[in-house]
């Protein structure tokens with residue numbers, strides 16, 4: 001805008017312009033405006049698209065209308081000779097018509113009567129259940145602990161855009177994803193909270209980490225060292241391997257962890273570990289989990305006594321919270337529990353929270369047919385009618401990813 005203004009002033013004072021509505025800097029200006037509109041606070045406001053198109057088309061007519069009105073009401077001196085008033089009158093009228101047009105179109109527009117995606121089989125996402133689950137989980141956490149919503153892999157299939165934007169509206173400020181590309185996508189959707197990448201990111205992408213203000217997990221010392229060598233300041237959390245042997249610095253190696261805090265280009269403001277059998281309440285598993293927790297706290301203690309300024313710490317995922325609710329930490333990384341489902345229906349937990357599934361899978365009945373007693377239904381003749389039956393056929397199958405094991409009312 002500043003450059004366009006400067007350009008206009010320059011042309012004006014040079015007297016060199018033939019026409020006063022064409023500027024070179026109009027193009028980047030419009031590009032910026034369109035992008036701002038398309039992703040305003042993470043929402044795509046379709047109505048603004050229509051309105052801006054209408055304003056573009058309508059505004060020359062509005063110039064004519066304003067001039068005609070001026071003549072009609074003898075207001076030439078105000079509406080024509082005062083170019084600023086004329087300008088605002090045209091703007092106002094164009095915007096009014098644009099927005100009214102967009103609203104009308106939204107009302108009566110060409111909305112399909114049957115949405116194609118609900119014709120056959122579809123997923124329904126209950127955002128009310130999502131906010132309720134988030135609320136229930138927050139209440140179960142210790143006071144100063146914050147919920148970090150795990151929205152990796154398209155929010156476990158629920159749709160990262162819908163889930164993350166809704167959670168951010170309800171006050172969630174931290175998110176976790178699996179990859180740098182998922183993180184970038186969330187930023188482009190307009191998510192402004194903290195975004196932690198849980199998985200490995202190639203160090204050559206350091207610039208993107210910085211540009212999109214993403215927090216990278218350091219998966220081991222070598223990763224940290226190589227990321228630091230990129231000479232790009234990046235926010236990081238340290239993963240500690242306390243016994244799962246997936247990602248992380250060895251819990252028994254506080255020296256390496258300490259060294260990371262001295263690395264110039266890494267802004268390490270978090271350290272965490274992951275519990276690998278916290279869903280189980282079997283005695284050996286509980287003992288192992290407690291051992292993992294102890295190892296992690298020991299490492300933290302070691303850092304503290306070495307004078308390292310302690311970053312935020314986090315340990316639990318969903319089941320970590322449900323089975324070990326009192327751990328002292330700054331975040332809980334909750335995935336599956338946010339979506340209101342257990343990892344396995346048999347799971348019992350220490351906390352019994354009132355969580356509700358966010359996702360439902362639905363299908364419209366395609367056919368209802370009568371099948372006499374003693375006939376078979378489906379693959380493998382899996383079902384045999386015990387009486388004359390009415391069978392409903394749903395147009396969804398294993399091609400859609402629906403497991404065949406679930407046939408005949410079987411549950412996992």
Ligand SMILES: *Cc1c(COP(=O)(O)O)cnc(C)c1O
Nearest residue numbers: 150198274317318333334335336
């Ligand atoms: C996936 C993941 C989580 C979330 O786990 P849930 O069991 O779904 O809550 C937390 N932390 C890490 C490191 C993960 O990879």
